[in-house]
Amino acid sequence: MTPGREGPASPPRAPGPREEAAEGRRLHPVTPLRRAWVPIAATAGVALQQGARAGEWLAEQSGLLRAALLAGLVLFFGLYGFLSWWFTYYAVTDTELRIRSGLLFRRTAHIRLDRIQAVDVTRPMLARIAGVARLRLDVIGTEDKDELAFLSEREAVALRAELLARAAGFAPAEAVRVGEAPERELLRVRPRELVVSLLLSLGVWAALAGGIIGSAFLWWLSSSPWAAVVALLPLLGAAWAATAGRFLAEYDWTVAESPDGLRLDHGLLDRAHETVPPGRVQTVRIVEPLLWRRRGWVRVELAVAGSKNEVLVPVAAREAAHAVVARVLPGVDLAQLAFAPAPRAGARWVVPVWWKGYGLAVSPEVFAARRGRLCRRTEIVPHAKVQSVRLAQGPWERARAVADVHVDTGANGTVTARLRGAAEAAELLAAQAARSRTSRAGARPDRWMTQPGGAA
DSSP states (O other), X not given: OXXXXXXXXXXXXXXXXXXHOXXXXXXXXXXXXXXXXXXXXXXXHHHHHHTHHHHHHHHXXXXXXXXXXXXXXXXXXXXXXXXXXXXXEEEEOSSEEEEEEOSSSOEEEEEEGGGEEEEEEEEOHHHHHHTEXXXXXXXXXXXXXXXXXXXXXXXXXXXXXXXXXXXXXXXXXXXXXHOSOOOEEEEEOOHHHHHHHHHTOHHHHHHHHHHHHXXXXXXHHHOOHHHHXXXXXHHHXXXXXXXXXXXXXXXXXXXXXXXXXXXXXXXXXXEEEEEEOGGGEEEEEEEEEHHHHTTTXXXXXXXXXXXXXXXXXXXXXXXXXXXXXXXXXXXXXXXXXXXXXOOHHHHHHHSXXXXXXXXXXXXXXXXXXXXXXXXXXXXXXEGGGEEEEEEXXXXXXXXXXXXXXXXXXXXXXXXXXXXXXXXXXXXXXXXXXXXXXXXXXXOOOSSTTEETTEEO
């Protein structure tokens, strides 16, 4: 069309196939069984609250009335589950995913496809037996995950692939044709390594020892074994979560690389399939417990903006873990980071003994701070993810000529380089602010399967 001239009015666009499906698609027929648990739990709570009165009332009724009451409750629970399933459906339009739900109070979620940053498929144990799966979505700007529970496993995988492709910028018809992106396995954690790593965790043994000693002392002090048992139960629960609970959740942990990000598959009873979009990773944390270091093992954790996915590698050899981190932070070689210790003259008076655990390394790509002697933690932040830089110096630190430099990231987290020399900290503050500005200008896009200038 020639500039300055108006062309003929274009005819109205015909609705696409996604827009025609106003009602969308319903969830798997097994979903009413899950929804029925809501009134069942409420009824059980009321019965437990009434206790003996409810039991006496039932005992006074005839067998026929009790059977009729049971049949009525089953009918009510089943009807509630069916209606809640019937009024829940979803549809994928050209621009968003719509989820409509609610029996009495209607709720419609409009999820923009270009705001989706991760789509996870989880298969709880009973769901795996029934052949269904739960689809959970991480959306930029929201903390709570929307979910579709349940879909057939095949439908969940297909919908996940379509949403990821659409989030990457593919056209609707192209997104359906693309299907599940291929993947390449990077790392797999063997069950034996996972078990040994849990047994070598000092925190678990310290909690158990403290709980047993504390409970024994409480028993001796109060002469009541029940007081000791009550005090010990929370510690046993924490120890279970840190050992058996972690084993069940991190069993057969697999990290694979695909065009839509890093895929994590794990779980013994409940199987989870999660996606880590590398462009949204704000911080990488390398954890090295004391007893792991002789074996050269590390744990890799992440801080991802708008996501609760925290673990990237539960346990692995240092070289293998560094290779996986290199896929999250392209161009970063963690083995080449040279950490400068805190200055002895001032730091040893501010934090006696433990000052030796602090260190700082700055490369052209990342800002890295280290802390801890028994359990060493190294936090790495790409310069492009730094939101703000702050210098903090208390009165005792001023007297010893040291200061702390805080680097804030987009995941509401802070990485702190502690106990730096005052002059060094002032220079670091200005230099880091400049590095962050220049790095953001040339940062890679956050969207998956895309490169600067267009889709892959």
